[in-house]
Structures are given as structure tokens and as C-alpha cells.
């Protein structure tokens with residue numbers, strides 16, 4: 487039995503007409519609320535999130551079609567979970583459990599065109615042990631998939647029961663790549679923003695179809711694409727001083743189907759060809775001073791960006807920024823407290839970094 491006390495009561499749920507799956511969403515730490523909200527707004531009563539203390543995991547029961555989970559925008563990956571009442575992973579090799587495991591693998595493979603999955607890997611404590619080697623050999627010989635420890639199409643995780651009280655759980659990623667690896671990203675740029683983080687930033691701005699949107703320092707266009715995926719805009723533009731980044735943004739926007747929707751300017755943020763007070767929503771992934779820009783140049787760039795953003799912001803405009811330069815950003819926000827009010831701050835943890843998202847509103851003048 488799952489551990490959670492909050493397991494939905496049968497009387498509050500209509501009985502599912504099809505199969506009910508146990509799934510787990512893996513989320514960027516800090517974005518769990520946004521990922522949960524998206525699950526609920528997309529799938530309504532077909533999804534039943536379960537409590538879990540870990541900030542990067544949302545277990546949930548799902549009564550819908552598993553393929554529909556593949557285009558969630560604020561979730562890093564979704565796994566199908568199978569519980570095994572076994573004392574140790576070795577027991578997965580027993581006939582009954584192994585048959586169940588292969589069925590699980592086939593469920594995921596059948597969601598995608600033939601040939602999508604050629605390799606697999608197992609993430610588990612002790613995954614290099616002789617027991618796991620035997621499990622891998624058995625899976626390989628039964629499925630025809632080969633092991634690739636670096637970047638596999640089929641990702642299995644094996645862990646001590648975490649949703650259930652005891653036993654072990656096998657989690658199988660529903661997609662050959664994490665969901666942040668968007669199909670529209672045909673051009674990769676060093677320092678590009680994780681698309682699930684971009685999507686959550688956009689959500690924070692409460693997107694409206696009549697928004698006039700501008701993305702300062704748009705780089706490869708992640709925020710622009712994610713904004714348009716979420717909602718149309720009245721007008722939408724972006725700028726970057728780097729022509730190569732803008733070509734990358736153009737390629738990505740075209741791949742996403744928004745080639746004609748966005749006006750891109752090769753400009754320094756200090757020379758924006760925009761009149762005062764003409765934008766309702768401004769977004770930017772500021773240079774973090776690591777892969778892009780330097781801490782020294784950021785000292786002048788950040789105040790310039792916040793001032794220019796305030797100039798083009800219409801009364802009541804919203805702005806969302808992300809940066810890893812926390813101290814600098816907070817100092818600049820204090821200095822410009824007459825221009826911007828901080829509405830919300832979200833701490834994100836990703837890949838060993840702790841960037842922070844700031845939702846601002848333009849002060850009435």
C-alpha cells in the first residue's frame with residue numbers, strides 16, 4: 487500500500503474507465519507547485535497527486551492516456567512506477583517479476599514509433615554490481631536493447647520503495663529524452679535556459695493574449711518560444727547584442743512554428759528601438775557571469791537592464807528575470823525600488839546552481 491495518508495478516497499473519485507497508472511513527475515527543485523498546477527489544470531480529475539516531502543518528485547495516479555503526459559511543460563521527466571513486494575533487487579530476476587518488468591518496458595516502448603528506443607540504462611544505488619549486471623543482461627537479451635551508461639533512450643530507475651511502504655520500485659521514463667529537451671530546440675546555445683524553468687517563469691507572469699511582450703537578451707529564444715506556447719501575444723519581440731544568438735533564436739522559433747510571430751532586434755539593451763511605456767510583460771535570463779558574460783560586466787549591465795526595462799514598461803507591467811547573481815540583483819533591486827516592486831522570488835536548484843527568479847511589477851509613477 488502506498489504510504490501517503492492523503493491517498494484519494496474512492497467516494498471522491500469517479501471510478502476510472504480505463505487503466506489507472508502510478509506515475510512520478512520529476513521536477514526542478516523550486517518548481518514543484520508550478521508542475522503540480524500544470525498537471526491539475528491539464529488533466530483535472532484524471533490526475534491524483536500524492537503527498538511527498540521531496541521537493542523534486544510528485545507521485546500521482548493517472549487515469550488518462552500516458553502519451554498525453556509527454557508534453558508537460560513544467561516537468562523535467564515523467565516516470566511510470568511499478569511496485570515490487572520484494573526484499574532486494576535480485577528478486578526482479580524471478581519469472582513473475584521479470585515478466586512484469588518486461589511488460590512495463592513494452593508499455594513505454596509501445597507509446598512511441600518503432601525504433602525510438604535502442605539503448606537503455608539503469609540508475610540505482612549499486613547499479614554496477616553483479617546483480618544489476620545480470621538484470622541488465624536479461625533485459626538486453628529479452629528486449630534487444632543495448633546498455634548505454636551515458637545517454638540511453640530508455641531510462642530505468644530502481645529504488646527502495648519510496649511511495650509504497652516496503653519492497654522496491656522500478657521507475658521507467660515515459661520519453662526517450664527528458665521533457666526539458668524540447669523538440670523545437672534545433673539550435674543549442676551555451677548558457678541557454680532550461681525550458682521547464684523558462685516555462686515556469688512565463689507562468690508566473692500570468693500570460694494574457696493581449697500582452698505586449700519583450701524579451702531582453704533573448705539568446706537562443708527559450709523564453710520567447712515558451713511564452714508563445716503558453717498563450718498568444720498582441721505583439722512580441724526580443725533583442726540580443728549577439729548576431730549568432732539571434733540566428734539561433736530564429737531557428738528555434740521557426741522550428742516551434744513561430745517564425746513570423748516575433749520581431750528580433752540585434753541591439754544592445756541600452757539602444758532599444760522602443761518608445762517609453764509600450765510593453766506589458768518583460769522577461770530576461772540575465773547573463774549569470776559564468777558561461778555568459780562576466781561578474782565585472784554584470785555590475786554595469788544589470789542596472790542598465792533594469793532601468794531600460796522600466797523605461798519600456800507600461801504602467802502596471804510585469805517583469806520576470808532569472809539570474810545567479812543574487813547579491814548583485816538584490817542590490818540593484820534595492821537601488822531601483824522606485825521603479826520596480828518585487829512581487830515574488832523563487833529559488834531554483836538545478837545542476838549544482840541556485841539561480842533565482844524575480845517577478846516584478848512596475849511602480850506607478
Ligand SMILES: C[S@@+](CC[C@H](N)C(=O)[O-])C[C@H]1O[C@@H](n2cnc3c(N)ncnc32)[C@H](O)[C@@H]1O
Nearest residue numbers: 678679703704705706708726727728754755771
Ligand atoms: C544568459 S544568455 C540568455 C540565454 C537565453 N535565455 C537562452 O535560453 O538562450 C544572456 C544573453 O545576453 C546577451 N547580452 C549580454 N549583454 C547584452 C547587452 N548589453 N545587450 C543585449 N544583449 C546582451 C548575450 O549575448 C546572451 O545571449
